[in-house]
Amino acid sequence: MITKIYPIQLNLNGTAFQDYNKSGMLFFDIETTGLSARSSSLYLIGAVSYTPSGWQITQWFAETPSEEDQVLAAFLAFARKFSQVIHFNGDRFDIPYLQEKCRAYQLADTFSTLVSRDLYRMLRPLKNLLSLPALKQKSLEEFLDIRREDQYSGGELIDIYHQYASVPSKEGLRLLLLHNYEDLLGMLSILPLLSYLPVLNGSFGVAGGHAAGDSLIIETWYPAKLPKPFSYRGEHFYLTGENSRLAFQIHGIRGSLKHFFPDYKNYYYLPLEDTAIHKSIAAYVDKDYREPATAATCFTKKEGFFLPQNDILFEPVFKKAYKDKVSYFQCTEKFLQDKEQMLRYLRHLVSAI
Numbered sequence: 001m002i003t004k005i006y007p008i009q010l011n012l013n014g015t016a017f018q019d020y021n022k023s024g025m026l027f028f029d030i031e032t033t034g035l036s037a038r039s040s041s042l043y044l045i046g047a048v049s050y051t052p053s054g055w056q057i058t059q060w061f062a063e064t065p066s067e068e069d070q071v072l073a074a075f076l077a078f079a080r081k082f083s084q085v086i087h088f089n090g091d092r093f094d095i096p097y098l099q100e101k102c103r104a105y106q107l108a109d110t111f112s113t114l115v116s117r118d119l120y121r122m123l124r125p126l127k128n129l130l131s132l133p134a135l136k137q138k139s140l141e142e143f144l145d146i147r148r149e150d151q152y153s154g155g156e157l158i159d160i161y162h163q164y165a166s167v168p169s170k171e172g173l174r175l176l177l178l179h180n181y182e183d184l185l186g187m188l189s190i191l192p193l194l195s196y197l198p199v200l201n202g203s204f205g206v207a208g209g210h211a212a213g214d215s216l217i218i219e220t221w222y223p224a225k226l227p228k229p230f231s232y233r234g235e236h237f238y239l240t241g242e243n244s245r246l247a248f249q250i251h252g253i254r255g256s257l258k259h260f261f262p263d264y265k266n267y268y269y270l271p272l273e274d275t276a277i278h279k280s281i282a283a284y285v286d287k288d289y290r291e292p293a294t295a296a297t298c299f300t301k302k303e304g305f306f307l308p309q310n311d312i313l314f315e316p317v318f319k320k321a322y323k324d325k326v327s328y329f330q331c332t333e334k335f336l337q338d339k340e341q342m343l344r345y346l347r348h349l350v351s352a353i
Contacts, residue, residue, distance in 0.1 A: 001060060001061065001062060001063065001067045001070040001071055001074065002059075002060075002061040002063060002173075003058065003059065003060055003061075003074070004057075004058070004059040004061070004177060005056055005057070005058050005059075006056060006057045006181070007053070007054055007055070007056050008048070008054075008055050008056060008057055008185070009054075009055065010048070010055040010188055012191070014192060014195060014224060014225060015191040015192060015194055015195065016122070016191070016194040016195075016197070017086070017191065020084075021083070022050040023050050023082075024082055024083035024084060025049070025050065025082065025083075025084055025086060026047055026048070026049050026079055026082040026084070026085050026086065026114075027047065027048035027049075027085075027086045027087065027184060027187060027188065028045060028046065028047040028048070028075075028079075028085055028086075028087055028090070028094070028184075029045075029046050029047075029087065029088070029090075029094065029180060029183045029184055029187065030042060030044065030045050030046075030094050030097065030098065031043055031044035031045075031046075031154060031157065031161075031176070031179070031180050032097060032154075033065075033158045033161060033162070034158070035093070037096075037097045037098075037100035037101050037104070038100065038104075041062070041065040041068050042062070042068050042071060042072060042097070042098070042101055043061065043062045043065070043068065043071070043161050043176075044059060044060070044061050044062070044071070044176060044177070044180050045059070045060050045071055045072075045075045046058070046059045046060075046180040046181065046183065046184045047059075047075065047078065047079075047184075048184050048187075048188065049078075049082070057181060057184055058078065059177055059180060059181070060074045060075055061173075061176070061177065063164075063165065063168065064165045065165060068101070069105045069107075072098065072101050072102070072105065072107065073105075073107060075098075076102070076107060076108070076110045079110045079111075079114065080110055080113075082114065083114065083115060084114055084115035084116070084117060085111070085114050085115070085116055085117070086117045086119065086187075087116070087117075087118060087119065087187070088118070088119045088120050088137050088187050088190075089118065089119075089120040089137075090116065090118055091116060091118040091120075091121065092118075092120075095111050095116060098111065099111060119187065119190065119191075119194075120135060120137075122194060122197070123135065123140065123190070123193055123194065125197065125200055126193065126196050126197065126200070128232075128353055129196060129199060129200060129230070129232050129353050130143065130193075130196065130230055130232075131232070137183070137186055137187065137190065138186070140190045140193060141186045141189060141190060143193075143228070144189065144190065144192070144193070144227060144228060145228075146186065146189050146190075148182045148186065149178065149182065150175075150178050150179045150182045152175065152179055154179070157175065157176060157179055160172055160175055160176060161176055164176065192227040193227065195224035195225065195226055195227065196226065196230070196241075198222065198223055198224065199222075199239075199241065199246065199350060200350055200353060202343070202346065202347030202350055202351070203223060204220045204221065204222050204223065204246055204343075204346075205220060205221050205339075205343065206218060206219075206220050206339040206340075206342045206343045206346070207219040207220055207221050208339075209336055209342050210336065211252075211305060211331065211336070213254075214251065214252055214253065214254050214305075215249050215250060215251055215252060216248075216249070216250045216252055216307060216331060217247065217248070217249055217250075218247070218248040218250070218342055218346060219245065219246075219247055220245065220246040220247070220248070220346070221244060221245065222241070222243075222244045222245060222246055223244075224244065225243055225244050226241050226242060226243060226244070229241065229242040230242075232353065234349065234352065234353065235352075236250060236251055236308040236310075236326075236349065237249060237250040237251065237349055238251075239350075248346060248349070250307055250308070250349070251308070252305055252306055252307045252308070252328075252331060253305070253306045253308075253320075253328060254304075254305050254306075255303065256301050256302065256303050257301070257302060257304075257306050257318035257319060257320060257328055258299040258300070258301055258302075258318060258319055258320070258321075258322075259299055259300050259301075259302060259316050259317065259318050259319075260295070260298055260299045260317075260319065260322055261276065261293075261298045261299065261300075263298075264276070264293045264294060264295050264297075264298035265292075265293075266278060266279055267279065267282070267293035267298045268282035268285070268290040268291065268292060268293055269290065269291050269292070269293040269294070269297040269298065270282075270285065270289060270290055271289070271291065272289060274301070275299065275300050275301060276293045276297060276298045276299055276300060295322060296321075296322040296323070299322075302318065302330070304330045304331075304332075305330070305331045306318055306328035306329065306330055306331065307328060307329060307330075307331045307345070308326050308327070308328055309326075309327055309328065309329060309345075309348060310326070310348065310349075310351075310352050311327075311348075312327060313329070313344070313345065313348050314329035314341075314345075315329070316329070316330075317329065318330065
């Protein structure tokens with residue numbers, strides 16, 4: 001078994017892990033010759049940890065499949081010093097694979113005592129917001145314009161490992177270690193992506209808002225500095241973000257909309273007026289100019305500037321037509337002066353992303 005240790009520079013400021021105990025965190029990634037622990041070999045485990053002298057990468061490499069148990073035992077002994085493990089898609093692959101190997105070698109399952117944090121699961125909600133083509137680690141690295149020296153995939157390295165196990169070479173070892181090394185650095189490099197999550201959580205504050213034509217513009221301050229500008233176009237709004245600012249442009253309607261009364265049996269519809277009135281008032285209207293209201297004709301009209309809402313958030317509710325799924329509320333000056341209400345509205349909008 002070969003063990004390699006490399007010092008690295010890592011700054012967690014601005015990431016979701018900045019306030020965690022650095023000494024308790026262990027980032028790790030494994031390399032195998034297949035997806036099934038029962039029919040493939042574990043040949044390399046890489047880990048990132050914090051020491052009194054700084055951050056470092058440690059790699060345990062099995063020169064032949066017969067050293068698999070040594071690599072596993074060495075990593076498990078090392079991992080017992082930590083309180084949580086951080087990985088990319090490890091909940092689905094790395095950890096179950098290692099646990100299966102532990103059972104095969106009758107080794108204690110260290111993972112049952114550690115908190116597991118899967119970056120893949122944490123970042124998955126960002127796929128729509130950032131228009132990501134895929135959620136593979138390399139795709140996330142490319143979004144942040146991070147490029148690798150390593151040009152191989154894990155699958156392509158399987159043959160290289162088999163060749164190395166038969167005929168060891170410096171170049172084969174370099175390629176195998178490099179891929180895992182850059183997987184670890186890549187995992188660390190995508191941590192800033194976590195700073196986009198407060199967008200979806202609505203964890204920001206309203207700086208101010210104003211109407212511009214048929215749109216409402218709301219500027220917000222943001223609790224983190226975004227690593228890269230982004231934009232998102234939703235059904236009812238356009239969102240842009242850069243540095244520590246977000247800007248929402250919500251598409252509204254200026255003109256006349258309808259407010260529908262629920263108890264239509266108590267109303268008459270006046271075709272000439274294109275409105276409904278209560279029966280208590282309709283008694284004074286000639287029968288030739290009124291008809292029993294239906295659910296679709298039991299409304300009153302209102303002129304103004306209206307904003308869309310996916311569910312009933314603000315009342316009274318207005319629509320273009322009775323069966324429309326999208327409803328609106330009136331954007332008043334009072335609303336534009338109320339930052340709490342505007343924040344509530346923005347959280348309502350981003351909940352649909």
